[in-house]
Amino acid sequence: MPTLFIRTILVFSLMFAVLRLMGKRQISEMQPFDFAVTLLIANLASIPMSEPAVPLFYGLVPIIGLFIVQRLVSYASLKSEKLRKLICGHPLLIIEKGVVNESVMRAARYSLTDLTEQLRLKDVFSLSQVEYAILETNGSLSVLVKSAEQPPTCAQLKVETQAGSPALLLAADGSVDEFALARAGMSRETLELLVKKAGIERMEDCLFAVWNGGALHIQKKRAKGAQGREEALFIDTGAGRSAEEDGRRAGKEGKKGKKGKAGKAGEIGKSG
Numbered sequence: 001m002p003t004l005f006i007r008t009i010l011v012f013s014l015m016f017a018v019l020r021l022m023g024k025r026q027i028s029e030m031q032p033f034d035f036a037v038t039l040l041i042a043n044l045a046s047i048p049m050s051e052p053a054v055p056l057f058y059g060l061v062p063i064i065g066l067f068i069v070q071r072l073v074s075y076a077s078l079k080s081e082k083l084r085k086l087i088c089g090h091p092l093l094i095i096e097k098g099v100v101n102e103s104v105m106r107a108a109r110y111s112l113t114d115l116t117e118q119l120r121l122k123d124v125f126s127l128s129q130v131e132y133a134i135l136e137t138n139g140s141l142s143v144l145v146k147s148a149e150q151p152p153t154c155a156q157l158k159v160e161t162q163a164g165s166p167a168l169l170l171a172a173d174g175s176v177d178e179f180a181l182a183r184a185g186m187s188r189e190t191l192e193l194l195v196k197k198a199g200i201e202r203m204e205d206c207l208f209a210v211w212n213g214g215a216l217h218i219q220k221k222r223a224k225g226a227q228g229r230e231e232a233l234f235i236d237t238g239a240g241r242s243a244e245e246d247g248r249r250a251g252k253e254g255k256k257g258k259k260g261k262a263g264k265a266g267e268i269g270k271s272g
Contacts, residue, residue, distance in 0.1 A: 008049045014047045018067045037070045088137045095133035167212040174204040196232040
């Protein structure tokens with residue numbers, strides 16, 4: 001029994017490492033070749049794990065061999081357009097200028113049910129809305145709706161906007177992410193001051209703290225046995241001031257013993 005357990009751990013570790021090295025694409029986004037290699041690796045890995053009589057070496061070598069083949073083919077397809085089309089195929093134009101290409105759908109064995117289902121996943125509920133639809137080599141459908149169905153952009157409305165940035169999860173379940181803090185240009189001390197400003201005395205009591213570049217979204221952990229709705233707190237640092245400056249201001253207010261609401265740039269809002 002211990003031998004079987006150790007074999008399972010070794011095979012799983014190798015399989016996991018191989019799949020990680022193959023790339024970060026999801027199963028639904030894999031090319032047919034990559035998907036076939038993944039299935040073979042999974043099948044080969046199950047043999048030495050379930051059959052102790054099979055030497056472990058017989059299971060590990062084929063997995064490593066498939067990985068090497070996959071890497072070589074991937075590298076060769078990057079260098080050769082013809083090889084890439086041979087292995088991955090090429091995109092198919094399912095809908096062109098609002099007209100469904102029946103012959104293309106028949107060749108791809110793609111039914112109208114499949115088409116309408118994929119369109120619904122793209123939030124398109126009528127074929128009349130579609131200008132172009134392309135069946136990609138990984139099986140996904142790319143859709144371009146007609147111009148009359150597209151929402152207006154800020155450029156078309158002549159509205160000036162500032163480029164946004166991804167929200168950063170600075171703290172989760174009381175644990176602070178130092179990398180996210182560095183990305184936000186904020187120190188741990190500043191975060192702790194802002195959390196205290198929201199009425200949370202200890203970082204351990206903070207369920208999460210999310211920084212979106214202009215405001216800090218904080219929620220406190222629910223106490224054991226507590227009832228009622230949780231409250232989300234928002235600390236607006238203002239467009240003209242950084243989080244560091246807001247944190248320093250919060251620290252000064254705390255030292256002076258001030259209580260109540262902060263100024264307009266440090267206002268805390270509550271939502272259920």
